[in-house]
Amino acid sequence: MQRFEILPHTADVAVAVYGESVPDLFANAASALFELMFEMDSPRPGPTVRVEATGDGLEELLVAWLSELLAIAEVGGVALAGFEVTITGEHQAVGSATATPVEDLVMTGTPIKAVTYHELAVRQAGGIWTATIVFDV
Amino acid sequence: MTLVRSSDVVWDLTRGPGMRVPGRVFASESLMLKVKEDRALQQVENVAHLQGILGHSMAMPDIHWGYGFPIGGVAATDVASDGVVSPGGVGFDICCGVRLLASGFDETDFLARRSELMAELDRRIPRGLGKGAIADAGLVRRTLTGGAATALEAGYGWSSDLDRCEERGTSAEADARAMSSRALERGGGQLGSLGSGNHFLEVQVVDEIMDMQAATAFGLAPGMVVVMIHCGSRGLGHQTCTDQLKLMGSAMNRYGIEVPDRQLACVPVRSPEGEQYLAAMAASANFAWANRHVLAHEARKGFAAAFGVSVERTGMQLVYDVAHNLAKLEQHEVGGATRLLCVHRKGATRAFGPGHPDLPEDLRGVGQPVLVPGSMGTASWVLRGVAGNPAFASAAHGAGRLMSRKQAKQQETGRRVMEGLESEGISIRPGSVGLLAEEAPYAYKDVDEVARVCEVADLAARVARLRPLGVVKG
Secondary structure (H helix, E strand, O other), X not given: OOOEEEEOOOOOEEEEEEEOOHHHHHHHXXXXXXXXXXXXXXXXXXXXXXXXXXXXXXXXXXHHHHHHHHHHHHHHOEXXXXXXXXXXXXXXXXXXXXXXXXXXOOEOOOOOOEEOOXXXXXXXXXXXXXXXXXXXX | OOEEEEEOOEEEEOOOOOOXXXXXXXXXXXXXXXXXXXXXXXXXXXXXXXXXXXXXXXXXEEEEEEEOEEEEEEEEEEHHHOOEEOHHHOOOOOOOEEEEXXXXXXXXXXXXXXXXXXXXXXXXXXXXXXXXXXXXXXXXXXXXXXXXXXXXXOOOOOHHHHHOEHHHHOOOOOOHHHOOHHHHHHHOOOOOOOOOOOOEEEEEEEEEEOOHHHHHHHOOOOOEEEEEEEEOOHHHHHHHHHHHHHHHHHHHHXXXXXXXXXXXXXXXXXXXXXXXXXXXXXXXXXXXHHHHHHHHHHHHHXXXXXXXXOHHHHOOOEEEEEEOEEEEEEEEEEOOEEEEXXXXXXXXXXXXXXXXXXXXXXXXXXXXXXXEOOOOOOOEEEXXXXXXXXXXXXEOXXXXXXXXXXXXXXXXXXXXXXXXXXXXXXXXXXXXXXXXXXXXXXXXXXXXXXXXXXXXXXXXXEEEEXXXXXXXXX
């Protein structure tokens, strides 16, 4: 199954992300966030970071999760990969990822500044979870 | 939603369900053709739903599809009538803006020292991801309340810089306690850095002057080399907007406010959450003004080193510094009465006309400088504020994007874009060669047309056209 695809947007970057479950969807959205910026095919295994986010409902939780990853990455000067995610109810996401220094990676897209709520949607159809997300670049 | 052409450069959106006011877009026919292709007009309509909005939900000639507000969006809400403030009307890059420096050099001087100067700027101007910053991280917290004045006290820049900066580079409304520790953490290593995307430091030459009196007052002369800097509040501002949007989403329900796009989350200006947002926004703005102040002084040092003169002998006085992502409490006349409004400018520049008391005394006769950058290969413009501006004293902030990043990358490689610009005599020092294609000149609208429409629509008048010579790209 395709994990994500880029959708049209004039100034920013919009994506549709797919997953077989909500944790899978969150992991794939996290992968999309970093794969839009870096070549992440074979990141050097690095230290593991723990990530926790809270939000009211799946959509807000997804924004909180991705925003937290973005902040951790910026402060640490790293890109993240290998996401493991657990979702509790629709209000808490706890996960882990491996960190690679950005100096060791090739940039493939303009750095993402933030995760927006514009046209944000999380839905399930035919057993597949889909999220549409617009990133501010 | 029906779009009606009201004049050569004014298009009105009739009121649809939920819209409190009509929409209004300032654009020529050629600019409007592209606007109709994406969802920017839908965003103008969405903004018209905001509680307390007055007049029109407006958009400047460089309008394009953004998130929440369109880029180029202007909305003024009436503070006394429970008018709202929306972080989506400011954006993540709080107080992103443009700073223009004059110089004592001309194009011949530049050409004689081109490689030395571009090497100095390339080496001195931090940009891109994780590439450091000029100022010490310890200064960041103090800039939140002190703004550019704090950077001045720390030894960066000249005291005359503050005279030519919007709000003198310091908002008194700032409260650092409204910021999260995460925001401070993100901004910690970023004071004096460009960032990435469409941010840049550009060496330009004054190519054409339309209004000599205003140009002289601004400190510009024909053939003068100038430096334009475009950047904002970096991760500190991005995190502040993220934090405040989350808080506002839940607070909005308590005030019974509904919006058609969650990114437009808002609360009354006069509410605890509204005041907290404005305090955090102002603190981020102070950081942004300090950031441009520090970068500008580093550019002076680069010129001094390249030309073998002292920093003072570079003649690099500040022409002006304008923000184009802010919500400001301003007095405006509406329906014959003066009212306190919260004016959101999301990718729009404040443009006070002659006589405005907030302008420095030496510019009060001509109006506020309005800085409109183009793209790497095209002109930039200096405009001036005019009397009777129909958009709550606002004008365009740039050329406006024409093409998505994906489309732009499909047209050319970054290397080809760089070679093309170099062949036109424009030196390019990119943060990343590969990413240059996303910011290629063909991805932007015609900035000359944007400036012309600003003038015809009485948003601002053309003063000088600037041509690029060298670009340090974020």
